[in-house]
Amino acid sequence: MKKNILVTGGSGFIGSAIVKYLVKKKYNVVVFDNNSRGRSRRIKDVNKKISFIKGDIRDKKKLLSINKKIDTIIHLAYINGTKFFYKKPFEILDIAVNGYLNILEFCKIKKVQNLFLASSSEVYQNPIKIPTDENEMLKIPDIHNPRYSYGGGKIFSELYGLYFAKKYLKKFVIFRPHNVYGADMGNDHVIPEFIIRFKKIGKKKNFLIHGTGNEVRSFIHVDDFINGFDKVFQKGKNTEIYNIGTTEKVKISRLAHLISKIYKKKIKIIRSKLPKGSPSKRCPDIGKIKKLGFKQKISLRNGLKKVIFND
Numbered sequence: 001m002k003k004n005i006l007v008t009g010g011s012g013f014i015g016s017a018i019v020k021y022l023v024k025k026k027y028n029v030v031v032f033d034n035n036s037r038g039r040s041r042r043i044k045d046v047n048k049k050i051s052f053i054k055g056d057i058r059d060k061k062k063l064l065s066i067n068k069k070i071d072t073i074i075h076l077a078y079i080n081g082t083k084f085f086y087k088k089p090f091e092i093l094d095i096a097v098n099g100y101l102n103i104l105e106f107c108k109i110k111k112v113q114n115l116f117l118a119s120s121s122e123v124y125q126n127p128i129k130i131p132t133d134e135n136e137m138l139k140i141p142d143i144h145n146p147r148y149s150y151g152g153g154k155i156f157s158e159l160y161g162l163y164f165a166k167k168y169l170k171k172f173v174i175f176r177p178h179n180v181y182g183a184d185m186g187n188d189h190v191i192p193e194f195i196i197r198f199k200k201i202g203k204k205k206n207f208l209i210h211g212t213g214n215e216v217r218s219f220i221h222v223d224d225f226i227n228g229f230d231k232v233f234q235k236g237k238n239t240e241i242y243n244i245g246t247t248e249k250v251k252i253s254r255l256a257h258l259i260s261k262i263y264k265k266k267i268k269i270i271r272s273k274l275p276k277g278s279p280s281k282r283c284p285d286i287g288k289i290k291k292l293g294f295k296q297k298i299s300l301r302n303g304l305k306k307v308i309f310n311d
């Protein structure tokens with residue numbers, strides 16, 4: 001009999017891709033999401049094959065009312081989107097701490113065996129080593145900068161989870177996604193923000209970006225992300241941590257030029273101030289998931305075309 005899996009945040013961008021992957025693998029899926037950023041259209045194709053519960057993970061009663069025997073939880077519910085790190089630090093931490101503790105309580109009471117936790121590249125902040133492996137020091141560089149509510153919440157989730165798991169779980173696996181992009185990802189990220197602006201750009205050539213344009217990121221298309229997640233889900237070891245991303249580095253100015261080429265528009269980059277705390281360089285070392293069999297298949301250029309032409 002196929003196992004029952006609870007996906008929190010399952011109508012979100014990454015969550016919905018994971019839900020579709022699990023349905024394809026014939027798991028029984030329960031989605032728990034308050035739809036604050038989740039969209040039911042993302043899971044409409046599998047709607048009849050899953051159970052959807054609208055609820056907030058901070059609502060313990062609602063969470064515990066799930067009456068199916070759950071074997072595994074994939075925990076993604078969190079507030080994502082950089083602007084919210086600055087605008088809603090308390091809510092981020094409330095979900096990261098109180099919501100997460102409810103998930104762990106659920107595991108304890110309902111005897112859930114396996115928990116997969118979505119952490120983030122934000123736990124590294126400005127990493128010392130690039131590419132950055134999973135042993136990099138995790139940090140909160142400035143306790144007064146609200147940006148670090150997001151990364152701080154993830155550090156707490158990892159740390160508390162590791163010791164909780166020793167007592168109550170059979171398997172606890174952490175994955176750290178690095179800048180995942182794809183269609184219908186929500187507009188609060190650099191790639192969709194650029195695309196929206198390119199659609200409206202007309203003859204104007206000036207293109208404003210936050211920072212010098214020399215900031216480096218590595219983006220992974222959501223289809224490649226799912227391949228990486230599949231490896232972690234099937235082969236990930238108890239209490240291990242896995243970066244999921246690519247080593248294809250790109251400067252933000254180059255990203256803007258790549259998109260401008262697809263739209264056949266010429267631009268002049270205008271630089272501005274970077275939000276306080278935004279890391280200058282980020283690129284994961286993916287040696288660990290490569291050992292599990294992961295390989296990047298979609299280059300950034302092709303991935304951007306996939307998003308823009310909706311293919």
Ligand SMILES: NC(=O)c1ccc[n+]([C@@H]2O[C@H](COP(=O)([O-])OP(=O)(O)OC[C@H]3O[C@@H](n4cnc5c(N)ncnc54)[C@H](O)[C@@H]3O)[C@@H](O)[C@H]2O)c1
Pocket residue numbers: 008009010011012013014015032033034035036037038039055056057058075076077078079080081095099118119120121122176177178179180181185186
């Ligand atoms: N997208 C990325 O590049 C990226 C990078 C690093 C880490 N992550 C992590 O992966 C996970 C998924 O990210 P995403 O990009 O799909 O974000 P998303 O915002 O699209 O998905 C998060 C989902 O959680 C739901 N949610 C938020 N608060 C909730 C609450 N209190 N109760 C129930 N549901 C709640 C939202 O409605 C949404 O559907 C998050 O944990 C995020 O921190 C994502």
